[in-house]
Amino acid sequence: MRIDHVHLSRLDLNLLVALDALLTERSVTRAAARIGISQSAMSHALARLRTTFSDELLTRGPEGMRPTPRALALLAPIQEALAQIQQITAPPAAFDPATADITFTLGIPDSTEVLLMPILIAHLQTNAPGVKLLLHTVDRNRILDDLDSGRVDLGIGVFEQGQTHHKRRILNKESYLCIFNADLVGVTAPISLDDYVRIPHLLTSLVESAHGVVDDALAKIGRKRVIALTSPRFSVMPFVVRQAPVIATMHSRLARFFAESMGLTVSPAPIALPDVSISMIWHSSNDDVPSQRWLRDTIITLRQSDSRLRIGRAPG
Template structure:
């Protein structure tokens, strides 16, 4: 499509930046703070946007500001266009990790933070001291929306399912093992299915439900297990296991880390469980952002190095 430069020149790019903030925050006050405007200035900007698009864009509701259908349709193309403009401007600058000043917000489970966090932090302090990390607890229910609204720059998740503008890249694959305290349960690896079902279990559930992949596999065989406790925190699991005669089933890389640190025992799971894939997910408009691309490359490299070190 041919660009109408005269018509386009009438549009203040700052209006589109403000609209993006308004759609992300759904609050005039928060949107104003996000881009450094006063509340009255943002209110005036919203009025100009309504005239520009001939639509209310945001209307008041008991829950706050609600986007109109026209605003919802604008949200994704607007975010993509602004990110492309940002990438175009930044591409003119030489990217140097040693001098860049940038903060990345990453959503990830505490299991991945334990495995990759120390290596990533050490690498950044040595190679990119101006890069700061803001790590957020992983929430699958809001992950894609958080990426779309720029609340997070990157997420690390199991088998993320997004739209075409959500890009993914595999970090590593993992299997499942059992973890327990030999002194508490009196078992030696490999444990039998009977022993596996005889003891109560600790389940880690990020979704807050008392049901996991193990329960699905057992149900297919007409079997079930007893859950002693369900927790959303992987870091709590080894201490729960060390304190009581219970068994947990968890990702092998994390289980071996806990076993080495706390003197626990690892055993194969006596039922077949599929491998899991841990991946990064980000918004496609950050594909060509030099700093974002560099961080993704660093994470892939560190994940590979961690896996190699664990196999030695």
């Protein structure tokens, strides 16, 4: 049904509240008391309603005011409309994770997915079994549009941008580490700059570019590297590193996780690389929604706990 905005703009929707009270109480005095206005104000509202609907709506009878057939036909639709408006405008209901049946949509890179999802899903299965997650690969060029359209509830990743109606919370800072199979590349940690540029590299790029932060840092000192593979997926890199004489440079927590899981070696990069901030970003309209706030708080708590567990653990 097409909404006639011009027609609705001429209608005082408070009159529908008055009409519901009048038809329920069938008395101007009691209807006025019901919604907290004076009797004269209610009489004025009834006069305006009669004009709006071109009907008397309520007429006087021997037993008081009596609704007309038109008024009786209006009662159920008006009460339904008012109930829907009340539901739309009511504060969000309290959220109980133990009984909730809800799906959250997250935009998240697989680098964060690998580290966060195991502990988050384990937590949800124990504490909120009805909560489900739908994951999308995060696109930094689209994340704001996805949040604005409601396609995504929460983005997690490296986000510097945002508008006044977006909220951002830093989860943690990340440095970089190199990861490689020491037996295949023939070097040990810490890797030298000459070995670093000699060994072919793997590059993870979410923007389909064979150029990254490492290339910028090398260019500043007049050096270059050879990139053997560029992929948008972080999770494929350790499998390639384990079987090929190549090297990858990635966020330190992820590198340590892969090294520990797959028997690989990590090393500080022999060049200066800037730290990055891993953040959550969401639309401000979700800021005070209890379910959304619970999800963000849960991720923060789990991420901080996981960070503490991994501090200082750099195998290899």
